[in-house]
Amino acid sequence: xxxxxxxxxxxxxxxxxxxxxxxxxxxxxxxxxxxxxxxxxxxxxxxxxxxxxxxxxxxxxxxxxxxxxxxxxxxxxxxxxxxxxxxxxxxxxxxxxxxxxxxxxxxxxxxxxxxxxxxxxxxxxxxxxxxxxxxxxxxxxxxxxxxxxxxxx
Numbered sequence: 129x130x131x132x133x134x135x136x137x138x139x140x141x142x143x144x145x146x147x148x149x150x151x152x153x154x155x156x157x158x159x160x161x162x163x164x165x166x167x168x169x170x171x172x173x174x175x176x177x178x179x180x181x182x183x184x185x186x187x188x189x190x191x192x193x194x195x196x197x198x199x200x201x202x203x204x205x206x207x208x209x210x211x212x213x214x215x216x217x218x219x220x221x222x223x224x225x226x227x228x229x230x231x232x233x234x235x236x237x238x239x240x241x242x243x244x245x246x247x248x249x250x251x252x253x254x255x256x257x258x259x260x261x262x263x264x265x266x267x268x269x270x271x272x273x274x275x276x277x278x279x280x281x
Contacts, residue, residue, distance in 0.1 A: 180248045243263060
């Protein structure tokens with residue numbers, strides 16, 4: 129099969145490959161940027177404050193008052209937590225909490241309460257607050273990634 133374009137001295141192919149590499153690097157950089165992650169202000173301070181109270185009532189008995197985990201529950205802050213959820217979305221975490229927690233009554237927490245608890249968890253992990261609350265519907269949370277480490281600015 130013959131192509132319709134010519135490659136004089138390989139320059140066209142080199143330019144095409146260079147352009148493709150540049151586009152790939154741009155996409156990779158965007159995927160790791162804070163703009164679409166919990167490091168870009170994915171919740172509000174008020175939401176995290178409500179979440180702290182809801183966490184104390186619904187989660188602390190198993191996960192500990194300081195989110196450090198317990199005998200049968202994993203930690204919800206620190207490297208273990210962030211690495212376990214690295215690359216997933218806030219919607220993935222929301223669904224896990226909503227569908228399986230608390231262990232004594234899975235699925236009993238409403239969407240707003242789950243979003244508030246999740247906001248508190250992000251605050252406890254050092255993620256900055258923003259001006260828009262975390263959504264209370266996992267379908268609206270698919271674009272925000274959980275990243276284990278804060279991306280370089």
